[in-house]
Amino acid sequence: MGWTSLFLDVNGKKVFILGTGEVAHRRADRFLENGSKVILSGNKISKDLSDKGAILEEDGSKETYKKLVDWADIVVVASGDKANNDYVSHISKDKLLNRADFPEKGDLVVPTSFCIDDIQISIFTNGKSPLMARELRKKIQNIVSDEDILQIKLQDFSRKILKEKFDNQKVRKEYLYKILNNSNISKLLKEGKLKEAENYVEKIINNNDNNNDR
Numbered sequence: 001m002g003w004t005s006l007f008l009d010v011n012g013k014k015v016f017i018l019g020t021g022e023v024a025h026r027r028a029d030r031f032l033e034n035g036s037k038v039i040l041s042g043n044k045i046s047k048d049l050s051d052k053g054a055i056l057e058e059d060g061s062k063e064t065y066k067k068l069v070d071w072a073d074i075v076v077v078a079s080g081d082k083a084n085n086d087y088v089s090h091i092s093k094d095k096l097l098n099r100a101d102f103p104e105k106g107d108l109v110v111p112t113s114f115c116i117d118d119i120q121i122s123i124f125t126n127g128k129s130p131l132m133a134r135e136l137r138k139k140i141q142n143i144v145s146d147e148d149i150l151q152i153k154l155q156d157f158s159r160k161i162l163k164e165k166f167d168n169q170k171v172r173k174e175y176l177y178k179i180l181n182n183s184n185i186s187k188l189l190k191e192g193k194l195k196e197a198e199n200y201v202e203k204i205i206n207n208n209d210n211n212n213d214r
């Protein structure tokens, strides 16, 4: 196994989900929230999913599975029927495949994932304990501070100015570390003063500041 975390842009991607149970609903929701087109194969989907644009295909024939797999960019196998799960996985060899029943036989894992403002954090325990993935999510949610969130916004602000001003990436990097480690900036962010921190950054970049403590 060689799992590594990557972020995939699923906006506009076509997702075929085999199954309409708990896991199938959870996967459908995640893809719909991120702009994918989703078709589920099974007997019933919630009103919430259909309101979000999910389509239900009730015909469970092999021909229909084949058509749906051809249509899809991503296939999710999440039914409780082993034979169907195996069949659809077998015909999905050249698609990105997520298997809820045998994750290691697919090539995509859907980790628990959450956003705190601009940060997206995903946790994967290598299939060992989804429940612990959920517990760790709660712990991490509690340690990210408002200052961290503002520092992300400030770094974004700074990077844009630096990219305009300096061609050399090493120079840009040097400034970004200065900003990150500057105690005056840290104090301003603790007090929630993003605008003032931005003004301070402009001073540092324009070299008017003699007091940046790196």
Ligand SMILES: C[C@@]1(CC(=O)O)c2cc3[nH]c(cc4nc(cc5[nH]c(cc(n2)[C@H]1CCC(=O)O)[C@@](C)(CC(=O)O)[C@@H]5CCC(=O)O)C(CC(=O)O)=C4CCC(=O)O)c(CCC(=O)O)c3CC(=O)O
Pocket (backbone or CB within 6 Å): 026, 098, 099, 100, 101, 102, 103, 108, 109, 110, 111, 112, 113, 123, 124, 125, 126, 127, 128, 129, 130, 131, 133, 134, 137
């Ligand atoms: C590999 C992966 C699948 C993938 O990539 O699709 C996978 C696989 C499996 N999960 C199973 C069981 C459970 N999964 C949950 C819950 C979650 N499962 C999630 C992810 C993943 N689960 C992926 C990576 C996991 C990792 O390693 O970190 C979460 C985090 C995210 C999400 O699904 O949205 C979500 C929590 C959402 C949240 O709150 O954040 C619960 C709890 C519950 O239902 O209440 C149980 C019952 C308790 C238990 O069994 O632990 C079984 C069946 C085992 C069996 O047959 O007994 C398999 C298959 C297997 O293990 O073979």
Ligand SMILES: NC(=O)C1=CN([C@@H]2O[C@H](COP(=O)(O)OP(=O)(O)OC[C@H]3O[C@@H](n4cnc5c(N)ncnc54)[C@H](O)[C@@H]3O)[C@@H](O)[C@H]2O)C=CC1
Pocket (backbone or CB within 6 Å): 019, 020, 021, 022, 023, 024, 042, 043, 078, 079, 080, 081, 082, 099, 100, 101, 102, 130
């Ligand atoms: N990845 C994950 O997080 C998890 C994965 N699983 C795995 O995914 C599969 C689906 O899990 P859930 O959605 O929680 O189950 P569920 O019972 O909520 O849904 C199962 C779906 O499969 C359909 N189905 C068709 N034929 C079936 C048959 N012969 N037996 C049972 N169901 C049949 C049901 O109609 C339903 O749509 C489980 O079998 C398990 O292997 C289970 C829990 C969590």
